Amino acid sequence: MSMLLPSVPMAPVTSPDIPVGPDWGYQIKWDGVRTPVRLDGRNGVELFSKRMEPRNGTFPEIVDLLKPINIGASVLDGEIAYFDGTRPNFQRVRLGVRKRKYDESLIYVMFDLLYDDGEDIRSLPFKERYARLAAKFPNKEPRLFVSDLFYDGPALWNWVNDREWEGIISKHLDSPYVEGKKHNHWFKKRKEVRIVADVVGVKLKDKKVSSLVLRYEDRYIGHVSGLDNASKQVLEQFMRTHRGSCPFPELSAGMKKSDVIWLSVPFPCRVTALEFTDTGLLRQPKLIGFGGGDES
Known part of the structure; x- marks a missing residue:
């Protein structure tokens, strides 16, 4: 049949x-x-x-x-x-x-x-x-x-x-x-996803700060943009003095080709998104601010 x-x-x-x-x-x-x-x-x-x-x-x-x-x-x-x-x-x-x-x-x-x-x-x-x-x-x-x-x-x-x-x-x-x-x-x-994630890297575009690489529950969940000029200036100084290595055991092909400065000292940021996709990435993430806070 x-x-x-x-x-x-x-x-x-x-x-x-x-x-x-x-x-x-x-x-x-x-x-x-x-x-x-x-x-x-x-x-x-x-x-x-x-x-x-x-x-x-x-x-x-x-x-x-x-x-x-x-x-x-x-x-x-x-x-x-x-x-x-x-x-x-x-x-x-x-x-x-x-x-x-x-x-x-x-x-x-x-x-x-x-x-x-x-x-x-x-x-x-x-x-x-x-x-x-x-x-x-x-x-x-x-x-x-x-x-x-x-x-x-x-x-x-x-x-x-x-x-x-x-x-x-x-x-x-x-x-x-x-x-x-x-x-x-x-x-x-x-229900909107709202989390506190770790910034573990800074993604560059044309050698300038473009977006933040995020980690949540020890896994890569994507990157988020929306940085203002003042934040970019602070990040440029921070990544020069706190260079580290990639914290993930493996990366996607796209991330391998990206220009990323990994950080030795991660810091928290608050992010919202529509959802986690089936592959575990944030869909349409938006940066709310820096520092920890209550998740909802």
């Missing part, structure tokens, strides 16, 4: 607003790894990344979790997440593509159904796809369940924000399943 996969999964469009009205439903956004799944109905399980690359080798614990499921030939859409007991927590040691340890604390959260008993149902309204999915998994297991569907978006956002969860997805109940982001059916609103 042929169940063709999308070239890319349907993705929500980032929006600062929450659409409201009787035609909208809302789901919690889990801080995990997007993972469509194809079940052949005979205990065969195939996991895929959001780029539709095979992921069985990366997440064998999720393959084992899904093998006993008897729901017929199906294609599920969901994400693999880690729940730390308080909130979903994107830990790269558990969820990164280089992870090696078998981890039974990982969970699989489902939110859509693309094929039902071999039938392609992507053209059906989301509310019907969701109803079929929920009927296949009527009971919530600790590590395998369907994400709840809510009908009061602002109330769900307040709940998520109060508990410092990642965000919510707003879905038009009549929407078909559309690949990628070329649609106006799904929208995501995320």
Whole structure:
């Protein structure tokens, strides 16, 4: 039985607003790894990344979790997440593509159904796809369940924000399943990332200070610009007297080509961003200021 996969999964469009009205439903956004799944109905399980690359080798614990499921030939859409007991927590040691340890604390959260008993149902309204999915998994297991569907978006956002969860997805109940982001059916609103990071290097452009290289939880998370002239002058003096070596075991090809002065004495800065990407980098970071402070 042929169940063709999308070239890319349907993705929500980032929006600062929450659409409201009787035609909208809302789901919690889990801080995990997007993972469509194809079940052949005979205990065969195939996991895929959001780029539709095979992921069985990366997440064998999720393959084992899904093998006993008897729901017929199906294609599920969901994400693999880690729940730390308080909130979903994107830990790269558990969820990164280089992870090696078998981890039974990982969970699989489902939110859509693309094929039902071999039938392609992507053209059906989301509310019907969701109803079929929920009927296949009527009971919530600790590590395998369907994400709840809510009908009061602002109330769900307040709940998520109060508990410092990642965000919510707003879905038009009549929407078909559309690949990628070329649609106006799904929208995501995320809690802003606000952290105190270590400045471990200064990136130069034309031999002048351009941006700050950042470290957070002992890993590279990108670089941030937005320095005023006074800060650049202070940094030029500081990096001349505090030269050090790269603190990271490896660098991306782009960073290897960059002109960076590494610092022997890191210092803290406050940064905000839209999110951490799947590769662990800050998306659209902005410099707030220098020194430590409370994270939120």
